[in-house]
Amino acid sequence: MSDSLPPLREVVAxxxxxxxKSLGQNFLFDLNLTGKIARAAGxxxxxxxxxxxxxxxGLTRALLANGAKKVIAVERDERCLAALEExxxxxxxxxxxxxxDALALDYxxxxxxxxxxGKVRICANLPYNIxxxxxxxxxxxxxxxxxxxxxxxxFQREVAERIVATPRERADYGRLGVLAGWRSTARxxxxxxxxxxxxxxxxxxxxxxLRPREEPIPCDARALEMVTLSAFGxxxxxxxxxxxxxxxxxxxxxxLEEAGxxxxxxxxxxxxxxxxxxxxAYAARRG
Ligand code: SAM
Numbered sequence: 001m002s003d004s005l006p007p008l009r010e011v012v013a014x015x016x017x018x019x020x021k022s023l024g025q026n027f028l029f030d031l032n033l034t035g036k037i038a039r040a041a042g043x044x045x046x047x048x049x050x051x052x053x054x055x056x057x058g059l060t061r062a063l064l065a066n067g068a069k070k071v072i073a074v075e076r077d078e079r080c081l082a083a084l085e086e087x088x089x090x091x092x093x094x095x096x097x098x099x100x101d102a103l104a105l106d107y108x109x110x111x112x113x114x115x116x117x118g119k120v121r122i123c124a125n126l127p128y129n130i131x132x133x134x135x136x137x138x139x140x141x142x143x144x145x146x147x148x149x150x151x152x153x154x155f156q157r158e159v160a161e162r163i164v165a166t167p168r169e170r171a172d173y174g175r176l177g178v179l180a181g182w183r184s185t186a187r188x189x190x191x192x193x194x195x196x197x198x199x200x201x202x203x204x205x206x207x208x209x210l211r212p213r214e215e216p217i218p219c220d221a222r223a224l225e226m227v228t229l230s231a232f233g234x235x236x237x238x239x240x241x242x243x244x245x246x247x248x249x250x251x252x253x254x255x256l257e258e259a260g261x262x263x264x265x266x267x268x269x270x271x272x273x274x275x276x277x278x279x280x281a282y283a284a285r286r287g
Contacts (some may be wrong), residue, residue, distance in 0.1 A: 005090055012056050012198075013082045019199055023077055024127025026064050026197040027055050033196055034062035037207055038237055040189050041123040041152040044068040048116055050148070052102040052124040052134065055080055057087045064091045072096045072114060074105065103130060107138070108147045119149040128201070129154050132176060135163070135210075139183045140221050144212075151210040152189070158187050160206035170268040173236070175228040181272040182217065182224065184210040217272065223279040223286070231267035231275070238264045243278075248286055255281050 005011075008029040019025035028034050041049065044067045054060040054073040057080070063071050064087070073084060073095065081099060087224045088095040096114060111120060126134060131153070141147065155163070157255060163180045164187060165172035180186045189207045196198040226246060234242040240263035245253035259277035261270065270278075 001092060003061055005061060005087065008056055008058050011083050017056050017079055024129045025055060026199060026201050028058045028125055028196060029198055030196055033056045038062035038066040040207060040209065042066055048120045050120045050122045053127050053212055054084055056083045060087055070094055072098060074098045074100055074102045076101050078165060102134060111147055118188050119147060122148050122151040125154040128156055132159055136179060139179050142277050145214055146212055152207060154205050154207050157191060157204040157206045160208045163208055164188055167269050167271055173268050174232050178228050178272055178275050180210065182276065186210045194248040217276040219276040219279040220283045224275060227278045227282055228275055235267045237265060242267060
């Protein structure tokens with residue numbers, strides 16, 4: 001699906017939007033690809049979509065052309081705002097352009113201020129330098145279930161592999177995989193080659209879908225964060241050693257016993273359920 005707006009290369013040239021590395025700017029101009037990403041977040045007819053980093057608006061246009069009821073687009077680079085305004089005029093009342101830093105937002109409050117009562121989809125070609133930080137924030141959202149019903153996000157392939165990793169992919173499995181596996185079901189949808197971007201990055205990218213779990217295994221998000229930080233901080237060491245760095249614990253043996261985990265196991269061998277059991281035991285001890 002296309003629109004009557006001018007080609008993106010022309011928009012970028014007319015508004016002087018030379019890509020800035022400091023803002024993680026790698027733009028997508030290929031309408032087939034932006035359409036494919038938008039459809040991965042679909043069907044969009046009744047959907048409000050939160051897009052982070054619309055840039056000159058390639059994906060924004062695809063989301064709107066594919067029927068999104070509303071797109072809320074948060075962009076830090078003020079140079080992009082005039083180009084985005086042209087899209088808003090082509091889709092009256094359907095594009096809400098928000099200048100600002102996506103890392104600084106309290107999302108539930110932000111959406112409530114805009115009169116959004118239902119859940120949103122998050123769809124974005126994320127700035128590579130803050131992608132994991134944004135994702136970790138959304139996966140740590142409280143209250144849970146969160147303010148979104150699905151996320152379709154572009155990351156560097158290496159980050160995508162860490163998001164979907166389990167103990168079977170030991171090298172990639174770490175804190176991000178535990179957090180993503182605890183609160184969502186995540187899968188890689190497809191890869192995108194460097195040549196699809198302007199300027200082309202050095203690495204392959206991947207589009208990842210994350211669907212929040214309605215009822216994740218019970219455990220406290222902060223305790224889980226602390227436990228995985230210690231365990232993966234020394235990932236090659238046995239847990240009886242690495243968990244000594246957990247504040248206020250001393251000898252971790254009783255904690256491991258309570259969680260039903262052999263003290264000789266290593267972090268990269270422990271499934272999400274094991275980390276949740278550890279987090280529950282840790283939270284109980286810390287009161
Ligand atoms: N969506 C566009 C596309 O696919 O062509 C641009 C994607 S580009 C990888 C990332 C975008 O995020 C850039 O437009 C950049 O200015 C914006 N950005 C970077 N840091 C941001 C932040 N903290 N908050 C909001 N947007 C940010």
